[in-house]
Amino acid sequence: MAERMLQFVRLSQQTPQKRTASQRREDFREIYNRFDPESASEQASRCSQCGVPFCQVHCPLNNNIPDWLKLTAEGRLEEAYEVAAATNTFPEVCGRVCPQDRLCEGNCVIEKGFDSVTIGSVERYIVDTAWEKGWVKPPTPSRENGYSVGIIGAGPAGLAAAERLRIRGFAVHVYDRYDRVGGLMIYGIPSFKLEKEVVMARWKQFEAGGIQFHLGVEIGRDITLEALRERHDAIFLATGVYKARDVELPGAELSGIVPALAYLTASNRQGLGDSVPEFExxxxxxxxxxxVVIGGGDTAMDCVRTAVRQGAASVKCLYRRDKANMPGSMREVRNAEEEGVEFLWLSAPAGFEGKAGAVVAVRATQMHLGLPDVTGRQQVEPIPGSEFTVQADLAIKALGFDPEDLPAMFNEPALTVTRWGTLKVDHRTMMTDLPGVFAGGDIVRGASLVVWGIRDGRDAAEQIAEYVLSKAQVARAAE
Structure with a gap:
């Protein structure tokens, strides 16, 4: 057990042991082993306990990271879990999938010269231990308050709001068009980053706490938004963004060219034991x-690493900028490189070549970085005469996601959207133009991180509770 903090001057950074690349290519298990108690305590003790904790400042949830690191270093794990869970609905998920290298760890004050504290791995250790010890409890209220909230979307934002509202005594009903709870956590993120048992354990805990799930329910088809508004005292829209961005290129109609989410969902469903005709x-x-995977974000990394595990003959990632400008986590890029993925930097797709109606190659153009645009990011420009082809039996487009047309899907034109198609809300109250209908997560901010979805869900829960209880108080006063 660590005797004191600030041990970064004595102890070097150590991450949990990672399975070898050859082992990882053979299955979909998570690639990192867990810290043992001694290693977790030692690594937590490296925290400098700085006066202004930039790890906490740069965490979307403002997690009390220095506090639970200190408690872990002292061996007070149950208290560490309580502190972690106070601000985070899914600390076991964030410890696995958050891009810590861009958030908490990337802003650790000892990073320059001593390497950051391994915050994510310690967080995972704390919460996995909490599950094993039975410290994680269902979100059970001390008393029911008699009001109900309907939540559309069982992803990170919807579930975070559900948990907060349930603890405050609301009857919470979560509606989702899919057959399992978790949203992209269950169908979008591969198991080698987030094993599905982790998500399903929370699902069962939420059910045990009284949260009611209505799965396979599509709003606008099975029930109207208007009907839900009549059924509940407030509604929270947390549908996420699922419409794949596309690029119009010659040959795009060929078979074998697929969107990333369809590919990842098929793989995850197959891993869960479902019959998936498109996979079979x-x-x-x-x-x-x-x-060939086209794109450079975390979804692209999920696709290339999934293809490796499925036994692809070769896996290449085509990205129009260089490695330094990758929008995804550098940790995921390194993992992909270790597993045998070849990156074609500064390469943009120009079209697809086919034979007998199926794709056989991707045509690409080499690019170079030009002058910065108004955002400060360097523009990319094609190099004349630099075209080349890459063999491809399967081309996966991982170009990001846009919102679906919710006003049309829900048959509710009063829902207004921004020029990006995201729902327009009052950012102070998180309410849409429909009274009592709130929104948050990706459907408001655009495709983002799990941790931002959790933040929006928790914030929305506070606004919803204030709205419902204040409205009830006004009604009572008028009687």
């Missing part, structure tokens, strides 16, 4: 194929 037919299975 080989259409969404990379086994034996030459795979």
């Amino acid at each position: 037919s080989g259409a969404l299975d990379a086994a034996g194929k030459h795979v």
Whole structure:
């Protein structure tokens, strides 16, 4: 057990042991082993306990990171869990999938010269231990308050709001069009980053706490938004963004060119034991194929690493900027490189070549970085005469996600949207133009991180509770 903090001058950074690349390529298990108690305590003791904790400042949830690091260093794990859970609905998820290198760890004050504290790995250790010890409890209220809230979307934002509202005594009903709870945590993120048992454990805990889930329910088809508004005292829209961005290129109609989410969902469903015809037919299975993934974000990294595990003959990632400008986590890029993925930097797709109606190659153009634009980011420009082709039996487009047309889907034109298609809300109250209908997560901010979804869900829960209880108080006063 660590005797004191500020041990970064004595102890070097140590991450949990990572399984070898050859082992990782063979299965979809998580790639990192867990800290043992001694290592977790030692690594937590490296925290400098600085006066202005930039790790906490740069965490979207403002997690009390120095506090639970100190408690872990002292061996007070149950208290560490209580502190972590006070600000985070899913600390076991964030410890696994957050890009700590861009958030908390990337802003650790000892990073320059001593390497950051391994915040994410310690967080995962704390919460996994909490689950094993039975410290994680269902969100059970001390008393019911008699009001109900309907939540549309069982992803990070919707679930975070559900947990907060349930603890405050609301009857909470969560509606989702899919057959499992978790949103992209269950179907979008591969198991080698987030094993599905982790998500499903929370699902069962939430059910045990009295949160009611209505799965396979599509708003606008199975029930109207208007009907839900009549059924509940408030509504929270947390649908996420699922519309794949596309690029119009010659040959895009060929078979074998698929969107990233369809590919990842098929893989995750197959791993969960579902029958997936598109996977079984080989259409969404990379086994034996030459795979090219177009894009440079975390979704692209999920796709290339999934293809490796499915037994692809080769896996290449085509990205129009250089490595330093990758929008995804550098940690994920390193993992992909270790597992055999080849990156074609400064390369943009120009079209697809086919044979007998199926893709056989991606045509690409080499790019170079030009002058910065108004955002300060360097523009990319094609190099004349630099075209080349890359063999591809399966081309996966991982170009990001846009919102679906919710006003049309829900048959509710009073829902207004921004020029990006996201829902327009009052950012102080998180309410849409429909009274009593709130929104948060990706459907408001655009495609973002799990941790931002959690933040929005928790914030929305506070606004919803204030709205419902204040409205009830006014009604009572008028009687």
